[in-house]
Every structure is written in C-alpha cells, then in structure tokens.
Amino acid sequence: MTGAAGRNPPSRPRKSCASRSTISGASPLSGDEIEANVAATIRTGWWLNGEQVGGFAGEFAHAVGVAHCVPVANGTDALEIALKALSSRDPQRSEVVCAANAGGYAATACYQARLTPVYADIDPHSQLIAVDSVVRCLSGDTLAVVATHLYGGVVDVLRLRQALQEAGYGHVAILEDCAQAHGAFLGPQRVGSLGDVSTFSFYPTKNLGAFGDAGAVCTPSADLFAIVDSLRQYGWAAKYAIGRAGGRNSRMDEVQAAILRTLLPRLDAHNAMRRSIVARYKAAAPAGVRFVEGGEGAVAHLAVLLSPQRDRLREHLAAAGIATDIHYPILDCDQSGWTSLPRRIDPAGLPVSRQSVGRLLSLPCFVGMTEEEIDAVCGALAAFSGT
Numbered sequence: 001m002t003g004a005a006g007r008n009p010p011s012r013p014r015k016s017c018a019s020r021s022t023i024s025g026a027s028p029l030s031g032d033e034i035e036a037n038v039a040a041t042i043r044t045g046w047w048l049n050g051e052q053v054g055g056f057a058g059e060f061a062h063a064v065g066v067a068h069c070v071p072v073a074n075g076t077d078a079l080e081i082a083l084k085a086l087s088s089r090d091p092q093r094s095e096v097v098c099a100a101n102a103g104g105y106a107a108t109a110c111y112q113a114r115l116t117p118v119y120a121d122i123d124p125h126s127q128l129i130a131v132d133s134v135v136r137c138l139s140g141d142t143l144a145v146v147a148t149h150l151y152g153g154v155v156d157v158l159r160l161r162q163a164l165q166e167a168g169y170g171h172v173a174i175l176e177d178c179a180q181a182h183g184a185f186l187g188p189q190r191v192g193s194l195g196d197v198s199t200f201s202f203y204p205t206k207n208l209g210a211f212g213d214a215g216a217v218c219t220p221s222a223d224l225f226a227i228v229d230s231l232r233q234y235g236w237a238a239k240y241a242i243g244r245a246g247g248r249n250s251r252m253d254e255v256q257a258a259i260l261r262t263l264l265p266r267l268d269a270h271n272a273m274r275r276s277i278v279a280r281y282k283a284a285a286p287a288g289v290r291f292v293e294g295g296e297g298a299v300a301h302l303a304v305l306l307s308p309q310r311d312r313l314r315e316h317l318a319a320a321g322i323a324t325d326i327h328y329p330i331l332d333c334d335q336s337g338w339t340s341l342p343r344r345i346d347p348a349g350l351p352v353s354r355q356s357v358g359r360l361l362s363l364p365c366f367v368g369m370t371e372e373e374i375d376a377v378c379g380a381l382a383a384f385s386g387t
C-alpha cells in the first residue's frame with residue numbers, strides 16, 4: 001500500500017511520480033496512445049504555439065462550455081493573468097475576496113497582480129467559500145470574488161452571483177478556480193462556464209493532468225479573451241508590438257497539449273472512478289469521521305475527511321501502510337511569508353476555517369488505484385476507533 005500511495009500520493013510534492021503512474025497504466029489510462037501522440041508531436045519539430053495547443057484550446061473550451069480558452073504554462077499563471085485582465089477592465093478596484101483555505105494559489109496570484117486578498121470563511125460541510133462571508137467581505141474596492149472549487153466540490157456560483165446582486169455588488173466579477181474540479185457540474189453546466197472567467201491547472205495529479213506543468217484560462221467574454229491572450233504573451237498586440245502593460249510569457253507547450261488532448265475524452269470516466277473510491281470510503285468510515293460533501297456534481301479530486309481525532313487517525317493509517325496528507329495545513333491568512341503584505345479578513349472572523357484546519361485529512365484517491373488498495377484503506381478506516 002505504501003508503494004501504491006507513493007505512486008500517486010495525496011500530497012503535491014511527488015510531481016514526477018504522478019506522471020509516471022499515468023503513463024504506466026494501460027486501460028483506462030491510454031498509455032500507448034499517449035506515447036504515440038507524444039512521439040508524433042515530437043516528430044513535427046514544432047514545440048510552442050502550434051497545432052496541438054490550438055487544438056486543445058478549442059476542444060477544452062467546447063468541453064467546459066465557453067467560447068474561449070487560452071492555454072498557459074500552469075494554474076497559478078492562469079489565476080494571475082485572469083486577475084490582471086479583470087483589473088485592467090476595472091483599475092480603480094484592488095480587492096479580491098478568496099476563501100481562507102484555498103491553498104495559497106489565489107493569494108499568490110493576487111500579490112503578483114498587485115491586488116489585495118480579502119479572506120472569507122467557508123461552509124462547514126463542503127469546506128467551500130461561504131456566500132454570507134463573501135458578502136461581509138465586500139467593499140467599494142472589491143474587484144472580484146475567487147470561487148475555488150476545492151477538492152473537486154462545486155461552489156454554487158449562481159447563488160453567489162445572486163447574493164452579489166442583492167447586496168448591490170452586481171459589478172463584481174466572479175473568477176472560478178477549477179484547478180481541482182475539471183469536469184464537475186453545477187446542474188447542467190460544467191464548472192468553468194459559470195463565472196466571468198475561470199482558471200485551470202493541469203498539474204500531473206489533477207483530474208485532467210499533463211506530464212508536467214500546464215494551465216488554462218477560459219471565458220465566455222471576447223473582450224476578456226483578447227486581454228488574457230495578449231497578457232500571456234508579453235502584452236503583444238501583434239508580433240513584437242507591445243499593446244498592453246503587465247504582460248509576461250506563459251505558454252503551454254505542444255507535448256503537454258498532445259497529452260491533454262488524449263486524456264480529455266476520458267475525463268468523465270476518470271472522474272467516475274474517483275467518485276466511486278470516495279463513496280466506498282464514506283461507507284466504511286466510523287462514527288466521528290465525516291467526509292467533505294462537495295455537492296451532487298462534485299468530482300472527488302481529493303478524498304478529504306474531517307475528524308476531531310485527525311492526528312491519531314493519521315498515525316493509525318500510517319501503521320497500516322497508508323500514506324495521507326493535509327490539504328492544507330496553514331490558512332492563507334496565516335502564512336508567515338505574507339505577514340507584511342496587505343490583506344483583510346471577514347469582520348466576523350474565520351471560525352469554520354480555523355476549526356477545520358486541525359481536522360482535515362486526505363486519503364489516497366487516484367485513477368488506477370487497485371481494488372486491493374481501496375479495500376485496504378476501507379479496512380483501516382473501519383478499524384479506527386475514534387474514542
């Protein structure tokens with residue numbers, strides 16, 4: 001079990017291991033097809049801004065249900081460029097409301113874009129940003145709200161939009177961070193098509209993962225698309241002609257795009273496998289262990305539970321050879337590297353985020369997990385006595 005968890009552990013740092021496990025699996029992971037498509041791409045000698053990236057942009061936009069997709073180098077760049085694009089449309093406003101437990105990615109992007117994160121609390125059941133807390137965080141300076149679909153759960157963006165309108169903040173943009181929720185649904189709509197703009201990471205362990213870094217920005221807006229497309233390539237209006245300040249270089253490469261095009265048609269099947277793993281864990285969980293509920297359209301990026309006995313449970317699972325991780329051990333507002341930077345917090349505080357951070361535990365959950373591996377986690381979970 002240790003080996004299996006190590007092939008694709010719940011923790012982020014084992015990047016290369018995750019990609020290796022993806023290609024080594026035959027069905028349903030399509031290792032042979034991926035190798036053939038990578039080889040064919042390499043033989044073209046075309047590395048950037050080519051047919052594969054263009055093809056992926058169109059196919060991914062179609063899959064998400066938006067008009068436009070701009071492939072970029074990773075999910076953090078996607079967030080930064082999307083925020084810069086929103087900011088360039090509304091330069092007077094400088095605050096961005098984010099969930100306090102969002103892993104630091106949105107806040108990193110805020111600081112890169114010279115914007116101020118305002119930390120909202122979360123819902124105790126879903127661990128997703130809480131709409132009432134967002135409303136308390138709003139001010140005349142609010143530019144955007146980042147709705148992070150954390151753990152594969154789905155923020156009710158339509159309810160969030162309605163709450164913003166009712167509070168007199170209908171002009172505030174919604175950015176969906178979909179890095180952990182590729183293919184998830186809210187009703188009939190895919191996440192990434194609900195807000196003004198959305199961002200994706202294709203980091204190897206994601207539900208749609210490349211064999212290295214990659215990301216994308218999606219939007220229904222032709223106007224935002226043009227800004228994002230320029231910002232991700234130096235701010236060019238045309239080749240070598242800078243038409244916009246704040247640009248940078250952030251490109252997805254052809255090989256990553258070829259891999260993602262091979263895996264995209266399997267996304268729903270892979271998500272179903274992840275969901276079924278979590279369903280089995282839930283059925284095996286003893287009293288006192290509660291799994292995060294991300295909603296009907298959730299895709300189980302991570303199998304996250306909450307337990308007041310988290311550290312004991314973690315030791316118990318480790319003794320059974322099961323690797324676990326914590327997503328995330330430090331709230332974004334408590335990161336020591338950012339103490340000197342501007343930020344605000346929900347005036348009512350962050351009671352749910354603060355209580356949850358010491359109770360969270362992520363169990364192994366990845367495509368290609370064997371029946372024996374899943375059974376081993378279920379057995380160890382069921383054997384845990386929370387008292």
Ligand SMILES: Cc1ncc(COP(=O)(O)O)c(C=O)c1O
Pocket residue numbers: 074075076077102103105106148150177178179180201202203213214215
């Ligand atoms: C919710 C969320 N947003 C953004 C990112 C950033 O993506 P990347 O690692 O590709 O920069 C991640 C990556 O782990 C993430 O989980």
